[in-house]
Amino acid sequence: GEKVEQHESTLSVREGDSAVINCTYTDTASSYFPWYKQEAGKSLHFVIDIRSNVDRKQSQRLIVLLDKKAKRFSLHITATQPEDSAIYFCAASRDNYAQGLTFGLGTRVSVFP
């Protein structure tokens, strides 16, 4: 089955700088790559996703890059703010009907002043 590796377990960034989280996957059939955020004491909520028909997607301060050849995707949080502090999970699934997601282990992002 699919395996998703999230390369950074923790990330500490100064407010206003960018944070980058990198993930790799193993299943060449995977074509959907969402990111979820989990704030302290709360459940996960969706932040952004990318499908395999594009290699870049931006939503406000979030940019996702996808390199299918390297089976790698990344989340860039630009101009970080204190409210960006959370655990971020990358995930992958195949693009056929409904599938559960395979998650990475999460990256704890801390934004300091």
Place this chain on the structure above:
Amino acid sequence: GGIITQTPKFLIGQEGQKLTLKCQQNFNHDTMYWYRQDSGKGLRLIYYSITENDLQKGDLSEGYDASREKKSSFSLTVTSAQKNEMAVFLCASSPTGQGYEQYFGPGTRLTVL
């Protein structure tokens, strides 16, 4: 908008006990999921269901049963709780065929004594 509710919020059981967790959603979503979140192991898929009375096993289904009695509810049963087990069980739902964003409930925290 909609909401996912999970009951109970906290569940304390004894070794060998059968324990049931419940999830309800009012998004009118077709697909529902159960994930287990362990510290240091990320989220792992236990079961999912693409419609009422459908069940699909995830990577972690051994030791669990699930039931999708109606579209809005999805139950998970721990068939025999393991001593010292501690985890958070997250229920999610998504609108099949319209994109794959999953909406997560607040979780049930299980402790086995």
